[in-house]
Amino acid sequence: MTRRRDRITEALWAYAFIAPIALGLGVFYLWPVLQTAYFSFTEWGAFGGHEWSGADNYVRLIHDSEVGRALVNTISYTVLGLVSIPLAVVFAALLNRKMRGAGVYRTLFFLPVVTMPVAVAMVWRWLYNGDYGLINYLLSLAGIDGPNWIADPATALYALVVIGIWSSLGYNLIIFLAGMQAIPAEYYEAAALDGAGPVRQFFRITLPLLSPTAFFVSVISVIGSLQLFDLVFVIAGSGASARANPAYPRLQTVVALFYDRAFVTNERGYAAAIVMVLLLIIAALTLVQFRLQRRWVHYA
Amino acid sequence: MRTFMRVGAALLAAGLALSGCSGGDGDDDGEADGNVTLTYAVWDQNQKAAMQELAADFTRTHPTTTIDVQLTPWEGYWTKLKAAATGGAAPDVFWMNGPNFQLYAANGVIAPNAEQADMSVYPKPLVDLYTYEGKNFGLPKDMDTVGVWFNKKLFDAKKVPYPKDGWTWADFQDAAAELTDAKTGVFGVGAPLSSFQEYQYDTIAQAGGFVISPDGKKSGYDDPKTIAGLKFWTDLIANKHSPDLKTMTDTVPLQLFEAGKLAMYWGGSWNVGEFTGNDYTKDKVDVAPLPKGEKQATIIHGVANVVGAKSEHPKQAWEFVKYLGSKPAADILGKKGPIPAYEGTQSDWVKAHPDLNLQTFLDAVDYAVPYPVSKNTAAWNEAELTHLTKAWSGEQPVDRAATDLAKTMNDLLAKE
Structure with missing residues (x-):
């Protein structure tokens, strides 16, 4: 009897300890998700107040070419942004050696991660300026007339991808570095005894044993990229100033469209439907990633 | 089990105490001694100083009312104002423009004027711009061509x-x-x-x-x-x-x-x-x-000062709007800001920069649409x-x- 009471007490203590975080999660994450799901079936007035509108928002969504365009942009950005992963592996391998100034390099790579995204986007905006930007100035020294990077539909999305890769590289790199340092040195010693050179060691030992890390990083970056907003908001703006940019059709992401509908034109119900679609896409892609991992991830 | 209950009760009490504290902030603007603080939302950095001067001048004649001038840059002004109005927390007094006026008036976010003011001292196109269903909302502040x-x-x-x-x-x-x-x-x-x-x-x-x-x-x-x-x-x-x-x-x-x-x-x-x-x-x-x-x-076009319909101090807010639409306020505005809307106060605005042909903007009123x-x-x-x-x-x-x-x-x- 007492043992059973002890067990109950123990369980209650455990719940008491997770209660603060569980409450926070419930109030600030789960409840809003449920509310948003409900709102996606409602129509809102300009200043709040909503009424049930059935599937109207979803019907409109299917016929809205802007939604399709935003999805294409978001998925292109996400796929192109995956380049960051092999890049991070290469740089992590280069930094995972005894070398002078390794700490300095690691700091330099990590700096963009801890810099405010808004500040990052502002600086890149100046760099990308067609007439007065540093990038086009350097190109002009080589006799090249650079484009208006973020105002030209042909380059705008790629310009965004470059910023995305640059700012996430440090984060991915640190995780890969940690993954590499968790690989036991004996494997490399044994391989060296068998006559494997550094390149072969990298492909035969480092890469397979890094696959769990790579899996984690790929899941995190896909989810992050699909939710891209802050960069677009600062680079292109929102509302009128964004729409006067001829490249905006190539810059508008799903979350940026959500923002326009929720906060600029005040169609909150429709905006909720847009993010519900995004939620489903993220869930589906993450599920696919978890299924696929069985084929390529090796847990040591 | 008893220990658990005790700790649980303590946690609960702490939680209540915390929420109790935060709940207390809301109405803490010193109403007890009759002092009131009005929020006044504006979007133009260049006019902020003039707005603060007007606010200070109003407080001189209305010592129990202080004005908190809140600047939100144009890019975010309407987004923020809409969100605030949706949450029932719009400023007491704020700048309104033509494109947004009817939406705010139709949805009851801004209040029609508490009493009939003399509208003949403002240009007619501006008075019309801020009339909805026959009622005047706020008073024109300035005009521009x-x-x-x-x-x-x-x-x-x-x-x-x-x-x-x-x-x-x-x-x-x-x-x-x-x-x-x-x-x-x-x-x-x-x-x-x-x-x-x-x-x-x-x-x-x-x-x-x-x-x-x-x-x-x-x-x-x-x-x-x-x-x-x-x-x-x-x-x-x-x-x-x-x-x-x-x-x-x-x-x-x-x-x-x-x-x-x-x-x-x-x-x-x-x-x-x-x-x-x-x-x-x-x-x-x-x-x-x-x-x-x-x-x-x-x-x-011209900006108007309007009163938020949910203001907790509608009387003081309307007094402030009346002051902002008055001749003395227009005189202050004309020296530092845009063209005041009040009839006959525009010459100071033109004289402030004699080297510029500012009369152009006033002459344009005759053929303005x-x-x-x-x-x-x-x-x-x-x-x-x-x-x-x-x-x-x-x-x-x-x-x-x-x-x-x-x-x-x-x-x-x-x-x-």
Whole structure:
């Protein structure tokens, strides 16, 4: 009897300890998700107040070419942004050696991660300026007339991808570095005894044993990229100033469209439907990633 | 188990205490001793000092009321205000503009005036702009018209005579051509899409076209004269007398003008503070009336001070709005800010910068046309950009983009 009471007490203590975080999660994450799901079936007035509108928002969504365009942009950005992963592996391998100034390099790579995204986007905006930007100035020294990077539909999305890769590289790199340092040195010693050179060691030992890390990083970056907003908001703006940019059709992401509908034109119900679609896409892609991992991830 | 209960109770109590504390902040503005703080939301950095001076002056005569001037830059002003109003937390007093007015009035976010004020002291187009279903909302604060700001140094360099009263579209186009110099990267003028008030709406009126029918039910964008007003600008871009849309997206015309890269800039009377404060432009600019098309026209607009319908201090808020709409307030405003709306107080505004031909903006009131608005202006404002961007970037001919726009706009107006 007492043992059973002890067990109950123990369980209650455990719940008491997770209660603060569980409450926070419930109030600030789960409840809003449920509310948003409900709102996606409602129509809102300009200043709040909503009424049930059935599937109207979803019907409109299917016929809205802007939604399709935003999805294409978001998925292109996400796929192109995956380049960051092999890049991070290469740089992590280069930094995972005894070398002078390794700490300095690691700091330099990590700096963009801890810099405010808004500040990052502002600086890149100046760099990308067609007439007065540093990038086009350097190109002009080589006799090249650079484009208006973020105002030209042909380059705008790629310009965004470059910023995305640059700012996430440090984060991915640190995780890969940690993954590499968790690989036991004996494997490399044994391989060296068998006559494997550094390149072969990298492909035969480092890469397979890094696959769990790579899996984690790929899941995190896909989810992050699909939710891209802050960069677009600062680079292109929102509302009128964004729409006067001829490249905006190539810059508008799903979350940026959500923002326009929720906060600029005040169609909150429709905006909720847009993010519900995004939620489903993220869930589906993450599920696919978890299924696929069985084929390529090796847990040591 | 007992220990658990005790700790649980302690946690609960702590939680209640915390929420109790935060709940107490809400009404802590010292009402007990009769003192009231009103929030006053504005969007113009250049006018912030003048607004604070007005607020201080009001507190001198109303010692129990202090005003907290809250500046939100234009880019975020309406988004923030809408979110605040939705949450029932709109400022007590705030700036209102024409495009947003009907939406706010129709949804009961702003309060009709508590008593009948003398509206005859303000220009009639502005009083009409802020009338909804026969009721006046707030009082006009200022007014603005549009003119051509020009860089005298660039005119002198090309020996082009300065613009004169009564000049025409053809004169303007010739001047733009002569002032453009590919070698130095100077353009005659910028033809942006970012603010229709100083560009598209003016030329549409000058060409004899219209944006929206007087009953607010029909778009004018498929009218050939309206299209002529748009073509005025796209021709300037096509002839390379204006930078292209991409360049103006990277660097807005205001920045280009202040860097000596544009010889002319269509701007409002509100730009006086900007151009007299800027180190480059302060001794190089002057202003002329807009050129004449089929007729002479400029858009007139003005900001009004309105009272939030949910203000906890409606009496004090209305007193403050009345003060802001009074002659003494207009006198203060005219020395430092835009043109005051109050009749007869404008001469100080003109005299503040004797070296500039500011009388131009006042003379323009005679031939000014009202700013085009409807109940949900924001919806078709977005459509204007979505369609006209295609014409401005050269992707579509102007008439095609404008006709498509008219169709979209008519659909939106039907839904209002």
